[in-house]
Amino acid sequence: MIHAEQPFAIPTCTTEEMGYAEQLGKTRQGVDYWLSYAGPSQLFEATGDEAVKKGKHMFMKTQTCCSHEVATVPYVPVPGILFKKYKNAFKYNVEGVMQCWYFGNYPSMMSRAAGELAFMHDLPLASARAALASA
DSSP states (O other): OOOTTOTTOOOEEETTTTEEEEETTEEEEESSOOTTOOOOOHHHHHHHHHHHHTTOOEEEEOOOSOOGGGTTSSOOOOHHHHHHHHHHHGGGTEEEEEOOSSSSOSSSHHHHHHHHHTTOTTSOHHHHHHHHHHO
16 A cells, blocks of 8 residues: 655565466466566556556566576576566656565676666667667
């Protein structure tokens, strides 16, 4: 629940929480963070809609380098999915992001890409990929 009368409280919501995606011919539900799913989930959208309605900004919590999907590698190279996560989140006045909160936050090409992509949300995907490749 988001209260407009709490001016310093900033809601934070996981972009993938309780989201559904089609993978290998099956519908799968991500119960928490999910690197392979761009989202946003219905829960994130509902929270975002409420924040916009109350005039609040919000933070997104999303996985950017690796997750329990494949925790044996330092990062999973999926900049296109990250780009879509940021692009989708900006519709809801997102002004901050928690990109990792346990393992997988090592400096890598994906943590750099995430930092760059966060500021390219207004570009088409092809232009963001080209800008990222030339960085």
